[in-house]
Amino acid sequence: MIEVEAHNLLQSFLRSRRVSVETSPGKASWPHYLTMARLVARALRLGRSALIQTGVAPVSHHHSYRFSYLIPVLIWSEPALIVAPQWLLTELQQEEIPQLFDSQALDSHLDKSIIRGEVWPAESNFDGVLLTTPEEWLSDRLGGEGRFPANIPTIIDGVDDLEAWTRQQLTACIQPQDWTQLLQQLPQHTDIIRSAKILLTQAIFQRPANPYHCHLLDQHEQGILEQFYHDLFEVEASAIAGVNDSLTPEYRERWSQFWHQWQAEEQLRWVKVNRHQGTFSLYCSPANVSSSLSEIWPHQPVVLIGGALDLEKTAPTYRQLVGLEEITCVKFSPDRNSQLIQLYLPSGLPLPNTPKFQGALIEEIRGLLSIGASIEGLTVLLIEDTPLRTQIGAVFAGELGSRVQVETTKVDGRGILVAGWEFWRQHQGILPPPHLLAIATLPLPSLEHPLVAGRVGYYKQNHLDWFRLYLLPTALNELQRAVAPVRDSQGIVALFDSRVLHRSYGEQVLAALSPMARIDYLDTTWLSR
Known part of the structure; x- marks a missing residue:
């Protein structure tokens, strides 16, 4: 089975690197390499999702738990996807992966192609590993863009930030320059646009300043925006057609996305204020991302890897936060001898x-x-x-x-x-x-x-x-x-x-x-x- 092969190969690699499960001179040892490798290999073989708490931060100077998922993925007979932040993907490509391919202990066992990209390779027989960022993967999964096929085993590293990544993807924003572009592209509606902008500016800058330079929009401010959108886009069918024809696709999509997010339930509608420049930016973001994330987990088996996600092994609070059902959960504690x-x-x-x-x-x-x-x-x-x-x-x-x-x-x-x-x-x-x-x-x-x-x-x-x-x-x-x-x-x-x-x-x-x-x-x- 792949679990046995991954275990043996990783053990040989660790010994060759003098980073074994026993204490190695001059370097701290992480005692869970082999256990984690078997867990990842099992998840790949069975197509079952798993949640792993490593107890080690991704930025740790002395521990690279990533060998424990790289070897199973690289010997897996089918394609796989690794999702990780940009800086981590760079480290994988420049440090961990070259170490594996250069190791004599793994010679002839690793022949899988590894590429980095924002879309699944076009060739139908691709059986390698694609590296991509959370922004690209979540954008595809949440937006139904179809850039990554379903049922591809997916390793997501650094899920301590999964909620923040998701909220960022689901946040719609209108920047100061978007109002300027709207005026330039819709000169026939100058009065409507300027009137709404002036009313919003007056209402927002009458609020007392706070150290966070933002506040939630009150009912009056929300009413100004809703009336503006109604007057500009919804008055009559001919006006809708005229506006849509006049706007460039980029700005039509931006305002449409913002209003779609605005109308969704359980939204935080807020404004970020730059008092020095006299400008503001409008935002809509979900108060809770679990319902959105729960819809994407059934589409592929996932192995979610984080440092410290929950005090409990089964991670009930974290799973509720990101919309995960009952799955295999493993929690490794920091090593008492070295940490x-x-x-x-x-x-x-x-x-x-x-x-x-x-x-x-x-x-x-x-x-x-x-x-x-x-x-x-x-x-x-x-x-x-x-x-x-x-x-x-x-x-x-x-x-x-x-x-x-x-x-x-x-x-x-x-x-x-x-x-x-x-x-x-x-x-x-x-x-x-x-x-x-x-x-x-x-x-x-x-x-x-x-x-x-x-x-x-x-x-x-x-x-x-x-x-x-x-x-x-x-x-x-x-x-x-x-x-x-x-x-x-x-x-x-x-x-x-x-x-x-x-x-x-x-x-x-x-x-x-x-x-x-x-x-x-x-x-x-x-x-x-």
């Missing part, structure tokens, strides 16, 4: 939403930095609140000079990086693994953000537990991804959010950080190791 972190979780700190928190946070960070002042290695301070991040950056830059940098990748070996969660997520793959990661507060989405409030409103309207199904899973996923590089260096995580100690969900936060050794006082031996 254990030291967790400093002090007790007695003020809660984050109290006035005393900022001063206590600065003192705690100062104590950590002073103890580890002579230690080589990157220190990262994760602070989401923008004013607080700026202030802490200024405080410690005044004390420690140019070692302290705010949201930049240009940091030296003993640098201190002050960053928000999004910056760290986007750049942690190109920065060295930190020996110390200090976290000010849990990455719970803020209810002050209009889009977060909109999604919470959706859960409330449907009588769903918005904290358990949305806020907490989002925070735990973000937390585990942020901590993953620290596991590579077996470093220290300092968490200053005392809600972990006083809220019922604290145990889930600690479970997400496992394996770890926890302490509530500053142990100088940790930082001097």
Whole structure:
């Protein structure tokens, strides 16, 4: 069976690379290569979908679980599809796949063609592997474009971001330049277009500014848009024909797509505002993507691979989020020997939403930095609140000079990086693994953000537990991804959010950080190791 062949070939390859299931000198070992390879091979042979949590972030510096699905796919007798982000496809083509084909241990076993593209090859007998991006694959599946045939076994890597990918594909947008093009292409309707644009501008810019530069459209603003669309496109059949004939296909499709999305149920209708330029962009995006995704899973067997998707093995919350029925689920935990972190979780700190928190946070960070002042290695301070991040950056830059940098990748070996969660997520793959990661507060989405409030409103309207199904899973996923590089260096995580100690969900936060050794006082031996 393919499971046996994949197991034997991967084992030979790992031994030849001196990355076996036993500990290898000079490099951390991931103990689940062979198990995962058999699971993927079984999914290919039976045509059954599977969900695998590797416990390893795709950007991990020391582990490439991707060998575990590449070998089964490359020895599979039929065609296959690999879906992964652009950067990951590049790594596959430039690093992992060449290593496999250059290996003497796999000589003569791998002869499958591998191509990268946005459409399935035209030749009818293609039995190779096609690499494509989530944007292309989801665009095809959600839009029924027919660029990829059904029933092709599909490996999707990095599904931690599947919900975000899908929401992006299902979001329709009208940019400022689209109004300009509409005026140029429909001069006979200038009055209708300008009137709607002026009314919208007045209504939107009367709203108070917020740090997120966006807000949900209220009923008045939605009414202006609906009246505009009615006056321009729906007044009478002759007007519809005239408008459609005058618009170029690109802009006809753009406005049609936007209005189609607008009329769908359970939509977030919102606007992003650029007050400096006096412009705005309109958006429609689904509050929930599970219903859309549930329609595409029956069309092909899929193996979905993510790092940390759910605390439970069967991933019930994640599967509900992405519309997955009961499927084979496997969860690998980080290896305690090679990926254990030291967790400093002090007790007695003020809660984050109290006035005393900022001063206590600065003192705690100062104590950590002073103890580890002579230690080589990157220190990262994760602070989401923008004013607080700026202030802490200024405080410690005044004390420690140019070692302290705010949201930049240009940091030296003993640098201190002050960053928000999004910056760290986007750049942690190109920065060295930190020996110390200090976290000010849990990455719970803020209810002050209009889009977060909109999604919470959706859960409330449907009588769903918005904290358990949305806020907490989002925070735990973000937390585990942020901590993953620290596991590579077996470093220290300092968490200053005392809600972990006083809220019922604290145990889930600690479970997400496992394996770890926890302490509530500053142990100088940790930082001097």
